Amino acid sequence: xxxxxxxxxxxxxxxxxxxxxxxxxxxxxxxxxxxxxxxxxxxxxxxxxxxxxxxxxxxxxxxxxxxxxxxxxxxxxxxxxxxxxxxxxxxxxxxxxxxxxxxxxxxxxxxxxxxxxxxxxxxxxxxxxxxxxxxxxxxxxxxxxxxxxxxxxxxxxxxxxxxxxxxxxxxxxxxxxxxxxxxxxxxxxxxxxxxxxxxxxxxxxxxxxxxxxxxxxxxxxxxxxxxxxxxxxxxxxxxxxxxxxxxxxxxxxxxxxxxxxxxxxxxxxxxxxxxxxxxxxxxxxxxxxxxxxxxxxxxxxxxxxxxxxxxxxxxxxxxxxxxxxxxxxxxxxxxxxxxxxxxxxxxxxxxxxxxxxxxxxxxxxxxxxxxxxxxxxxxxxxxxxxxxxxxxxxxxxxxxxxxxxxxxxxxxxxxxxxxxxxxxxxxxxxxxxxxxxxxxxxxxxxxxxxxxxxxxxxxxxxxxxxx
Numbered sequence: 001x002x003x004x005x006x007x008x009x010x011x012x013x014x015x016x017x018x019x020x021x022x023x024x025x026x027x028x029x030x031x032x033x034x035x036x037x038x039x040x041x042x043x044x045x046x047x048x049x050x051x052x053x054x055x056x057x058x059x060x061x062x063x064x065x066x067x068x069x070x071x072x073x074x075x076x077x078x079x080x081x082x083x084x085x086x087x088x089x090x091x092x093x094x095x096x097x098x099x100x101x102x103x104x105x106x107x108x109x110x111x112x113x114x115x116x117x118x119x120x121x122x123x124x125x126x127x128x129x130x131x132x133x134x135x136x137x138x139x140x141x142x143x144x145x146x147x148x149x150x151x152x153x154x155x156x157x158x159x160x161x162x163x164x165x166x167x168x169x170x171x172x173x174x175x176x177x178x179x180x181x182x183x184x185x186x187x188x189x190x191x192x193x194x195x196x197x198x199x200x201x202x203x204x205x206x207x208x209x210x211x212x213x214x215x216x217x218x219x220x221x222x223x224x225x226x227x228x229x230x231x232x233x234x235x236x237x238x239x240x241x242x243x244x245x246x247x248x249x250x251x252x253x254x255x256x257x258x259x260x261x262x263x264x265x266x267x268x269x270x271x272x273x274x275x276x277x278x279x280x281x282x283x284x285x286x287x288x289x290x291x292x293x294x295x296x297x298x299x300x301x302x303x304x305x306x307x308x309x310x311x312x313x314x315x316x317x318x319x320x321x322x323x324x325x326x327x328x329x330x331x332x333x334x335x336x337x338x339x340x341x342x343x344x345x346x347x348x349x350x351x352x353x354x355x356x357x358x359x360x361x362x363x364x365x366x367x368x369x370x371x372x373x374x375x376x377x378x379x380x381x382x383x384x385x386x387x388x389x390x391x392x393x394x395x396x397x398x399x400x401x402x403x404x405x406x407x408x409x410x411x412x413x414x415x416x417x418x419x420x421x422x423x424x425x426x427x428x429x430x431x432x433x434x435x436x437x438x439x440x441x442x443x444x445x446x447x448x449x450x451x452x453x454x455x456x457x458x459x460x461x462x463x464x465x466x467x
Contacts, residue, residue: 048325054281056257060180064405074420075427077402081174081395089166090140091117098137112137118431140167140384160200160233163384171391172228175398181220181227186261187252188364190215192390196383200234213386217364218252221261224366225401226394228252231387246271253280259323261360267320268292276322283321283357317354324353370397374421396421
């Protein structure tokens with residue numbers, strides 16, 4: 001905050017305190033709740049000045065980058081992410097891998113066609129051995145690229161993500177190309193379940209998915225659209241030296257005017273200062289042991305407080321913000337018991353920073369939830385196939401979000417995700433034209449898959465033995 005009383009420029013860092021600290025009011029005692037070892041208390045009062053708000057001038061209109069008055073089918077929206085070029089790359093590399101590793105004297109390899117690949121993508125449900133043949137041969141990179149990269153193993157030039165790089169980069173480009181986020185965005189990590197034996201597999205004991213790959217995701221807080229992401233490769237030499245959280249934030253944010261929300265893993269004064277230099281405002285919960293955390297006054301009761309006065313603190317929440325003031329007149333509605341023991345609604349004061357944080361940090365959580373409801377992830381021994389399944393999940397969920405944006409703009413009711421996935425699989429299968437029998441089998445599989453997964457597995461097993 002500004003000690004001189006004048007409104008500073010966001011780039012005047014010598015006089016501007018970038019962090020607005022939201023904490024319980026001064027004058028109440030909680031023991032050591034706000035005291036750090038070796039720190040001194042400060043009793044200097046500073047004015048609560050509203051920070052200058054960012055001028056949001058996006059290069060494109062926020063929202064879907066489509067003709068909003070046009071009618072798009074589910075498969076047309078899906079093809080914005082799984083483009084013809086992406087499918088052709090996937091097809092060429094899979095055929096190359098299949099000819100080299102999946103051909104046997106008793107069953108020579110036959111090249112996969114584009115129609116086969118489209119049928120394979122229609123919820124990964126297809127007829128018997130052909131489906132298994134595509135699954136075994138599925139490969140995201142070419143053999144030549146793998147050989148060149150493998151020769152660099154144990155050197156700094158070795159690319160740990162070489163086997164997924166073609167699809168990985170194209171999927172990131174497609175996510176950014178077909179949508180522009182609104183001003184409020186959120187960053188968080190996402191775990192993709194896997195126990196593959198690779199060096200960048202992570203173990204996080206506090207996550208619902210303990211073993212797997214870590215992705216850092218930047219999502220639109222309004223609808224959960226995955227706008228950008230990158231895969232954590234483990235400890236490498238290509239870091240800034242300021243920590244993983246700092247690198248994750250700076251790698252995903254490269255445009256100005258946004259309001260970025262994050263949790264306490266990413267929040268510290270250093271990235272907030274660097275974000276301000278890019279005209280990106282930020283807000284997030286913060287840990288007290290972060291370097292640069294301010295030395296606040298002890299939260300103690302006044303010396304003349306009446307005898308027996310106490311305060312019960314249930315949860316301490318600390319936020320760092322370059323967007324909000326410390327105090328505001330905002331309220332939220334809560335149910336409380338009155339003197340007669342009846343539940344009534346009451347307006348309770350809440351800092352604006354906490355209110356907006358709770359609203360805007362849900363972006364990545366919404367995206368994770370949409371993926372988790374109907375994810376196509378299968379168990380596999382090949383780590384790169386795990387990423388293929390997850391990239392397919394990202395494409396389907398982003399396609400569904402675009403579908404909702406288009407229908408909402410027209411005043412129409414969008415489909416639920418389950419109905420949308422059924423429609424998408426139907427339209428993908430229509431592109432796979434090989435007669436009415438397989439189409440009927442597909443419908444049988446698909447209905448049983450959503451109604452009873454155990455029955456679906458029995459049907460698939462029976463059909464495979466019938467081949």
